Amino acid sequence: MEKPKAESWKRTPQTLKPRGAARGAMKTLPAFCVVLLVLWSVSEAKFDDFEDEEDIVEYDDNDFAEFEDVTEDPAPESPQRVVTTEDDEDEATVELEGQSENQEGDFEDADAPEGDTENEPYDDEEFEGYEDKPDTTSSKNKDPITIVDVPAHLQNSWESYYLEILMVTGLLAYIMNYIIGKNKNSRLAQAWFNTHRELLESNFTLVGDDGTNKEATSTGKLNQENEHIYNLWCSGRVCCEGMLIQLRFLKRQDLLNVLARMMRPVSDQVQIKVTMNDEDMDTYVFAVGTRKALVRLQKEMQDLSEFCSDKPKSGAKYGLPDSLAILSEMGEVTEGMMDAKMVHFLTHYADKIESVHFSDQFSGPKIMQEEGQPLKLPETKRTLLFTFNVPGLGNTYPKDMEALLPLMNMVIYSIDKARKFRLNREGKQKADKNRARVEENFLKLTHVQRQEAAQSRREEKKRAEKERIMNEEDPEKQRRLEEAALRREQKKLEKKQMKMKQIKVKAM
Amino acid sequence: MSTNSMSDPRRPNKVLRYKPPPSESNPALDDPTPDYMNLLGMIFSMCGLMLKLKWCAWVAVYCSFISFANSRSSEDTKQMMSSFMLSISAVVMSYLQNPQPMTPPW
Numbered sequence: 001m002e003k004p005k006a007e008s009w010k011r012t013p014q015t016l017k018p019r020g021a022a023r024g025a026m027k028t029l030p031a032f033c034v035v036l037l038v039l040w041s042v043s044e045a046k047f048d049d050f051e052d053e054e055d056i057v058e059y060d061d062n063d064f065a066e067f068e069d070v071t072e073d074p075a076p077e078s079p080q081r082v083v084t085t086e087d088d089e090d091e092a093t094v095e096l097e098g099q100s101e102n103q104e105g106d107f108e109d110a111d112a113p114e115g116d117t118e119n120e121p122y123d124d125e126e127f128e129g130y131e132d133k134p135d136t137t138s139s140k141n142k143d144p145i146t147i148v149d150v151p152a153h154l155q156n157s158w159e160s161y162y163l164e165i166l167m168v169t170g171l172l173a174y175i176m177n178y179i180i181g182k183n184k185n186s187r188l189a190q191a192w193f194n195t196h197r198e199l200l201e202s203n204f205t206l207v208g209d210d211g212t213n214k215e216a217t218s219t220g221k222l223n224q225e226n227e228h229i230y231n232l233w234c235s236g237r238v239c240c241e242g243m244l245i246q247l248r249f250l251k252r253q254d255l256l257n258v259l260a261r262m263m264r265p266v267s268d269q270v271q272i273k274v275t276m277n278d279e280d281m282d283t284y285v286f287a288v289g290t291r292k293a294l295v296r297l298q299k300e301m302q303d304l305s306e307f308c309s310d311k312p313k314s315g316a317k318y319g320l321p322d323s324l325a326i327l328s329e330m331g332e333v334t335e336g337m338m339d340a341k342m343v344h345f346l347t348h349y350a351d352k353i354e355s356v357h358f359s360d361q362f363s364g365p366k367i368m369q370e371e372g373q374p375l376k377l378p379e380t381k382r383t384l385l386f387t388f389n390v391p392g393l394g395n396t397y398p399k400d401m402e403a404l405l406p407l408m409n410m411v412i413y414s415i416d417k418a419r420k421f422r423l424n425r426e427g428k429q430k431a432d433k434n435r436a437r438v439e440e441n442f443l444k445l446t447h448v449q450r451q452e453a454a455q456s457r458r459e460e461k462k463r464a465e466k467e468r469i470m471n472e473e474d475p476e477k478q479r480r481l482e483e484a485a486l487r488r489e490q491k492k493l494e495k496k497q498m499k500m501k502q503i504k505v506k507a508m
Numbered sequence: 509m510s511t512n513s514m515s516d517p518r519r520p521n522k523v524l525r526y527k528p529p530p531s532e533s534n535p536a537l538d539d540p541t542p543d544y545m546n547l548l549g550m551i552f553s554m555c556g557l558m559l560k561l562k563w564c565a566w567v568a569v570y571c572s573f574i575s576f577a578n579s580r581s582s583e584d585t586k587q588m589m590s591s592f593m594l595s596i597s598a599v600v601m602s603y604l605q606n607p608q609p610m611t612p613p614w
Contacts, residue, residue, distance in 0.1 A: 161609040167566045171573065178577050205518045209526040216523050223526075225581050233526035238517045242524045254577040 174255045181252030182227050189230040189247050191398030193222055199408055205236025227253045239280040239419040246271040268390035272411055276382040280419045283431045286337055287327040289355030294325050303361040306438045319343050321350045332427040345410040354387040386411055545575035549591050553598035562602045562610040568595035
């Protein structure tokens, strides 16, 4: 064991041999360090001595010799010094002077009463200066202590999230209202259908059809389009192609709508549209209803605006209540329509009737096209339209639907009446003249557009022909086609010239 | 036969199938509420996500709910669901980034 040690020892001087100069340096380095250390500590002590002359004075043996107990004196003074140093850090330089004054005062006090300092660690007189200090600092700084609330995000309470809770409550209220409103609308629709089912089934073969089944069988139920709109299609009857009933309820499922309705009450509506066969209805346009509804319809509907240009007239002449007014193409139609039974219906259920509109030129509301007038007259259909208000002005109950049953009777009666009513010869002539006039007006308005359209079509044709000629590979064929096109153009020019000549002759 | 036609107005041979009305521009004309609300909901949720505004995200949730309540049956549910999800994700992201409670603007 010793041998390897001896060997290791031997090895180390061997390894160190080449670094001879470094060895010398290594020996002197520690000694140098020790000298430096000693010098530094001495200098520190000296600087400590020179920091505070007052401290030096304190620690003089002569001062402490006066007192019996040396250890007690530094004790009271050290807390003072601790306090003063803290004050030095916090406050301005002004305080330093005060502190120095206090220190001197303290020392003076400490010197005089010898016995007191021995027994009491803190003398009352020692703290004389401190009463002034807080006063001076407060008056000089004027920094009031403000108690700030703990910021909301640091609080650990649910109360700070009151807005979120409000939002969630609002959402829950909306969802509740959606469910309640949807159910109410559904119940009202079902109640209406149950009340009217018998009457409809006795008049129509097909009651209820959504158009998806292969066979034309009655579904026997309403077609739900929306949470507030229900459709029913009935077909298979004399004189009419079919009848579409639309139950337009209020948007009870939308809370915003419910709140808006509290300001402005609106009624549920039942809209009935009967499409008549061409041979089963004569040519006339006629409407009766509340004045407000008629004014609106006259503005919106294409046929009423064109054929019934007069303002809605009062129906008092025929025994109608003041709330109802009449829009008609000609007096004869009104005379024919306002028979006893119709007047009876209209008078008794005037509060539930919004509008009744018979027209052979019905094409829906006016279409606002961006490019200008449409190039073709819209397609027309012979239609009877009825709009009824459900009683209750929004606060409807399922049993209110029974009140609408007589109105359905009126609809059936009107269908038969429209089939039976025929204009006499004069009326027919007037009606035909009216229709011709409307068509002419329309053509005049669209004349420019139609010309432009025709021109563009002609240009298209020419372009297509030219392309055809270009695409022809055979040069012979090309030549022939070109010649044919030239001939055609020449012919056209000749024709135009002839026409101009004819016009000139006529003018002369 | 005549008594039949007098008493029974039904004609099985004249049955016409129901044809849904052509809906080119009519749905939008009738009631643009669901479309507007859908668009508003998306805008608000994007604002809430980008600008980290909590109230924007909450308004977006409300808009998507209103759009759903007013929607037509012809509208597909995918768009509704996507706007729902977007608004809910806006709310969740706003709170994940900044769990402080919402401060009222007043």
